[in-house]
Amino acid sequence: MQFKSALRNNLGWMLLSLMIVAVCGSDLSLFAAESEGSRPNILWITSEDNGPHLGCYGDKYADTPHIDKLASEGMIYLNCWSTAPVCAPARTTLITGMYPTCLGAEHMRSMVKLPKNFLMYPQYLREAGYYCTNNSKEDYNVAKPGKVWDESNRKAHWKNRKSGQPFFAVFNHTISHESKIRNRPHTLVHDPAKVRVPAYHPDTPEVRHDWAQYYDRITEMDALVGKNLKELADAGLTEDTIIFYYGDHGSGMPRSKRWPYNSGLQVPLVIYVPPKFRKLAPPDYQTDGKSDRLVGFVDFAPTALSLAGIKPPAHMQGNAFMGQYETAPQEYQYGFRGRMDERYDLVRSVRNKRYLYIKNFMPHKEYGQYLNYMFQTPTTQVWKKLYDAGKLTPPQTYFWETKPAEELYDLEADLDEVNNLMNSDEHQDILKELRQAQQQKILEIRDLGFMPEAEIHSLSDGGAPYLVGQNNELYPLKKILAMAEVASSGTQDGQAELVAGLNAQNSAVRYWAAMGLLMRGENAVKQAHSALQKSLKDSSKSVRCITAEALGKYGNAQESKEAVRTLVSLSNQNQDGVYVAMLALNGLDKLSNEKVAPVKDEIAQLPLKNPKLDRRLQSYVTRLVERIEEKQSQK
Known part of the structure; x- marks a missing residue:
């Protein structure tokens, strides 16, 4: 019966x-x-500028009871990477499920378009009936392709959904942001005497105060997370909701934020899957468990869709690590660094579960390039002051010096990533493996970062740079990457190849050829000065900028004078665009005060605003001009 x-x-x-x-x-x-209840609600709670400095990750100095409790009921990921070590590119990775490096969106606040058929993940969720809210930070480097969220503001909340409608909600907490660890006055709760000072930082009262205040802010952030969780529980929705808690990149302390070390990319990730939805959990999920699976922000969008029963679109480059469309665990995770605010750089990194490999494509630039925003932190200021006074020893000196071409670290034996194993005989196999993995990823996704930023925007002509990157005629990546590898090899070899590269058909190849000569210094520039003089009139303004910097630093008096004039002529953002202007001003900033002095009045008259720019880009030219003027006043 x-x-x-x-x-x-x-x-x-x-x-x-x-x-x-x-x-x-x-x-x-x-x-x-x-x-109601046929599909899970999904709640993402995020915090800014903090690594896994939490009790549940074994940090005994941390005071994070609410996140620790969530971890005891769910599972933590030990190897989660933010893909980018700074907010806007990291959030671009999250919202697209793609590497910003292939979208032309790796640089801070450089707004680009997506191809017309590419949507952001909340749009796919909304099409499937989810109510999607974001409270409230966006900060993407890509323009939104239509309406992305049902609500995206400080009042956005899952409670505003229709009856029975599943929700996807983000709550973002800013209390742990870089700006909050340096604001004063602040009465410390954590004892600065008990701080663990990383090997790369000097042990000073200022550094200890910043670290202790950072942990204070994490405790405050934890309380906000607790409120989010309580609100969900009070509504009786905890058992209907898959919960993620994660940070948006590493800590806001210098040499973490902005650098694609593990310290800048590793973030906490705590996931709770209620019993009724355990079929959507990964195979290794267990209560109060730990997973060493490699996951990253590029995987979050396809994972969210997979949890909702939506097959991730083919253009998403991440891999779902939960849900109906879960994929096999990945062998590697990838990170990157592009322009940070007003300073250019190009770094790529890759890790497996134990080792981290870093390729510095611009090793002539020191790690700690002057960034106005970063230098507001007391740790940065005292660290640089001590270095300039000659009071530091390695590894505390490294941050203020130029970079090696490659770096390799054992993350188990070297927590602070200060012992570079590049020349270790016993690590050559892993070095080759990770180097190859990084090169393959660059070619696989067609990394656009090897094109000068100004040309990413000009070649796309208001369209999607991604499409330019996929076009081998416009972007012959293998040729460009080969020249970039020669340029950044860290040796004096390849002079003839670089000089020949100045005549290449593709402007990005010429850019890297000029960059390679600049990296090799005075002898290389003097040997190539005739070819470089011709490049000073290159059709690419970006090539002209790099050529001018090389001749400005290492050419004879007449060549240097002409180079300085070239850089000044390219520094007007309203005339040649903000990206060319930033590149030119960076070049001027690298020249001696004596060489720049004759054009200081022209620099002072440069327009500091361009009303057509995204507001987040408005300050970068101003900062560079002010920095050059400050150096002139100190001579």
Whole structure:
């Protein structure tokens, strides 16, 4: 009798389902959206500028009871990477499920367009019936392709959804942001005497105060996370909701934020899957568990879609690590660094579960290039002051010096990533493996970062730079990467190849050829001065900027004078664009005060605003001009 009753009930539900499909057509998502509990709610709680400095990660100095409790009921990921070590590129990775390096969006606040058929992940969720809210930071480097969120503001909340509608909600907490660890006055709660000072930082009162205040802010952030969790529990929704807590990149302390070391890329990730949705959990999920699976921000968008039963679109480059469309665990995770605010750089990194490899494509630039925003932190100021006074020893000196071409670190034996194993005989196999993995990823996704930023924007002509990157005629990446590898090899070899490269058909190849000569210094520039003089009139303004910097630093008096004039002529953002202007001003900033002095009045007259720019880009030219003027006043 029980069997017959169950059969009748099942047949009834089947008939009801068929009737609904008949009424709604083939749109099963409508039925799912109207069926309370048929799909999970998804809650993402994020915090800014903090690594896994939490109790649940074994940090005994931390005071994070709410996140620790969530971890005890869920699982933590030990190897989660933010893909980018700074907010805007990291958030671009999250919202697109793609590497910003292939979108032309790796640089801070450089707004680009997506191809027309590429949507942001909340749009796919909304199409499937989810109510999507973001409270409230966006900060993407890509323009939104239409309406992305149902609500995105400080009042956005899952409680505003329709009855029975599943929700996807983000709550972002800024209290742990870089700016909050340096604001004064602040009465410390954590004892600065008990701080663990990383090997690369000097042990000073200022540094200890910043670290202690950072932990104070994490405790405050933890309390906000607790409020989010309590609100969910009070509504009786905890058991209907998959919860993520994660940080948006490493800590806001210098040499963490902005650098693609593990210290800048590793973030906490705590995930809770309620029992009713355990079928969506990964195979290694267990209560109060730990996973060493490699996951990253590029994987978050496809994972969110997978949890909602949506197959991730083919253009997403990440891999779902949960849900219906979970993929196999990945062997590597990748990171990157591009322009940070007003300073250019190009770094790529890759890790497996134990080792981290870094390729510095601009090793002539010191790690700690002057960034106005970063230098507001007391740690940065005292660290640089001590270095200039000659009071530091390695590894505390490294941050203020130029970079090696390559770096390799054992993350198990070297927590602070200060012992470079590049020349270790016993590590040559892993070095080759990770180097190859990084090169393959660059070619696989067609990394656009090897094109000068100004040309990323000019070649796309207001369209999607991604499409330019996928076009081998416009962007012959293998040739460009080969020249970039020669340029950044860290040796004096390849002079003839670099000089020949100045005549290449592709401007990005010429850019890297000029960069390689600049990196090699005075002898290389003097040997190539005739070819470089011709490049001073290159059709690419970006090539002209690099050529002028090389001749300005190492050419004879006449060549230097002409180079300085070239850089000044390219520094007007309203005339040649903000990206060319930044590149030119960076070049001027690298020249001696004596060489720049004759044009200081022209620099002072440069326009500091361009009303057509995204507001987040407005300050960068101003900062560079002010820095050059400050140096002139100190001579």
